[in-house]
Amino acid sequence: MPANGNGVSAPSIPDIVIGRLPIYLRALTYMSSEGKLTTSSNELGEHLGISSAQIRKDLSHFGEFGKQGTGYSIPYLVDQLKSILNLDVEWRVAVVGAGFLGHALAHYNGFLSRGFRISWIFDSDTSKVGHEMNGVIVQAMNELEETIKREGTQIALIAVPASMAQEVTDRLVAAGVQSILNYAPINLRVPPNVQVAHSDPVVQLQHMTYYLAQDQRVDTRE
Amino acid sequence: MPANGNGVSAPSIPDIVIGRLPIYLRALTYMSSEGKLTTSSNELGEHLGISSAQIRKDLSHFGEFGKQGTGYSIPYLVDQLKSILNLDVEWRVAVVGAGFLGHALAHYNGFLSRGFRISWIFDSDTSKVGHEMNGVIVQAMNELEETIKREGTQIALIAVPASMAQEVTDRLVAAGVQSILNYAPINLRVPPNVQVAHSDPVVQLQHMTYYLAQDQRVDTRE
DNA sequence: TAGATTGTTAATCGATTAACAATC
DNA sequence: TAGATTGTTAATCGATTAACAATC
Structure with a gap:
């Protein structure tokens, strides 16, 4: 739900895509801290458990940030994502x-x-x-x-x-x-x-308990 | 992503549906604390900003919990959701x-x-x-x-x-x-x-700043 | 050049919604 | 009975994926 309420119709980008950008930014910042300078949609996808096609598609809403054959410059993509997310000031x-x-x-x-x-x-x-x-x-x-x-x-x-x-x-x-x-x-x-x-x-925990087998739980009967 | 890894194929219920159940449970518990005894998919949907059809569809994966004409008993639905989410013990x-x-x-x-x-x-x-x-x-x-x-x-x-x-x-x-x-x-x-x-x-905040107008931000230059 | 990887298109997949017969 | 609301079906909508020409 965009909920931005600015009433702008137009080639609006899906909110679910916006929601993934901070995840990409976090992963790229991490890679950067590990000394990496470039990555590919495939590598980033493996790191995040997301398909490479989804990453390329998401980024394509905002421009062309990679190079065929070599992938993405991490510092450049970090800068671009920060700019898109309005993070260039504090x-x-x-x-x-x-x-x-x-x-x-x-x-x-x-x-x-x-x-x-x-x-x-x-x-x-x-x-x-x-x-x-x-x-x-x-x-x-x-x-x-x-x-x-x-x-x-x-x-x-x-x-x-x-x-x-x-x-x-x-x-x-x-x-x-x-x-x-x-x-x-x-x-x-x-x-x-x-x-x-x-x-x-609690909402997150309750989501996970759905998948936890009952017979493994601690029995609180006496 | 279910990530339950139990390998059970079968009439598996979409994970996105499971994720909404704790939200329903929270809203119903709130209604209950307000003294309400029954609700409808329409009322619950308005409370949550979700369509009534989605709520009925979600619940239909697990059984029939309502009555035509009158809706849902809140205490009963709360119990059922807790049971589905394996919350009947601590x-x-x-x-x-x-x-x-x-x-x-x-x-x-x-x-x-x-x-x-x-x-x-x-x-x-x-x-x-x-x-x-x-x-x-x-x-x-x-x-x-x-x-x-x-x-x-x-x-x-x-x-x-x-x-x-x-x-x-x-x-x-x-x-x-x-x-x-x-x-x-x-x-x-x-x-x-x-x-x-x-x-x-921070991921949640960065998602929201995408929609915040730059010109309203505090200017940190100077 | 050969290999790798992008950006994009079209196909597939899945989720949401509208509509309504059933029925309380 | 008349009105309200469910559970479900089919249609719509949107998101993800597979595939590939372009090109670094």
């Missing part, structure tokens, strides 16, 4: 909720190296407000709207309890946030111009 | 890595109410070993194999740095783990009989 991100999860997000090193900086943290608990988390001062919830509007914040991570998540969402959206990564296990209602992604580990 | 889960993320996972309340219990935590940092995290004692990494084998652990969460994730995976798989939820931002290699799910917030 995105500043707000975190709402300074509990265990907010804490983990604030300290996660993986954001900065891949285009994102946790720049604001909000929490309703006054005992947390004013304290620093990895260089960011926790702000009170009543400062949320003013800060988001003033700074033009477009991206927020929701790390509050499920019971608060919709209310927080409504406030973020009203203040101008365009993209939300939601860690609360509920379905958020947002206007069509706002993007929401979900992170719910 | 799954015990191991966490590898007791950093900020491992800490957040150990303290997350959402697991227990939805079928999973964090029962073991491992870390290589000897200063963490022996300390309690939400009722679980952190064990040393060299106890991993023995514990996993003895307890028959089938599910593990990987919350270690990317540089350690493949090695940890290999050890988990060798010890008998069948399903892995990986929080490290690298592609794990596993045998075909082992399931891997990824949780990488």
Whole structure:
């Protein structure tokens, strides 16, 4: 679901293709860190468990990035993918909720190296407000709207309890946030111009338990 | 990708359908907590932004759970979905890595109410070993194999740095783990009989930035 | 040059949707 | 009974794959 709501019809690229580009970028960055300078659609596909045809088809939506006979220059393709994904500048991100999860997000090193900086943290608990988390001062919830509007914040991570998540969402959206990564296990209602992604580990685990044989489980009877 | 590797051909149900069942279950549980007793494919679809036809088709793979004219009993459908997903007993889960993320996972309340219990935590940092995290004692990494084998652990969460994730995976798989939820931002290699799910917030954010207008971003030049 | 690999086309495959008879 | 909604079929839509001419 593109959910970009910009109303642009035209040769729109399938959202499922967009969703694979960050995976390609991650794999190429990894290859680069291993010292590799070139790769082929076949090699990249084997690394990811994806067919080489799919990789070539996906990339062909955006241009011609390879060379017959030799494949792709990794640094060049990394640059191109970053540009396509609007990662040529750093995105500043707000975190709402300074509990265990907010804490983990604030300290996660993986954001900065891949285009994102946790720049604001909000929490309703006054005992947390004013304290620093990895260089960011926790702000009170009543400062949320003013800060988001003033700074033009477009991206927020929701790390509050499920019971608060919709209310927080409504406030973020009203203040101008365009993209939300939601860690609360509920379905958020947002206007069509706002993007929401979900992170719910239980959904992922429940998907996997379908394939796990019952007879191998720990028997909790007595 | 089913990746269940059990080699069973037959009237296998599409993996994409399996992946939606936990979403349905979550929404139905939410409706139930709101006091609702019945729903229709139309109402559930509106709640989730999915067509009613898709919901009926998905459920039809497993049986007939509704009544013409009145729809679905929520408690009954919840029970059925839990049974299909093998959630009628509690799954015990191991966490590898007791950093900020491992800490957040150990303290997350959402697991227990939805079928999973964090029962073991491992870390290589000897200063963490022996300390309690939400009722679980952190064990040393060299106890991993023995514990996993003895307890028959089938599910593990990987919350270690990317540089350690493949090695940890290999050890988990060798010890008998069948399903892995990986929080490290690298592609794990596993045998075909082992399931891997990824949780990488940066991948989700990069997907969304594709749709964010460049001219609205904060300009970091100057 | 010979070998390798791209970008693209057409064919295949699979998933979603629309429609409706059945029936509560 | 009349209205509502299911489960299912067939049609549509979209995504993946196989194949290959072009060319590095």
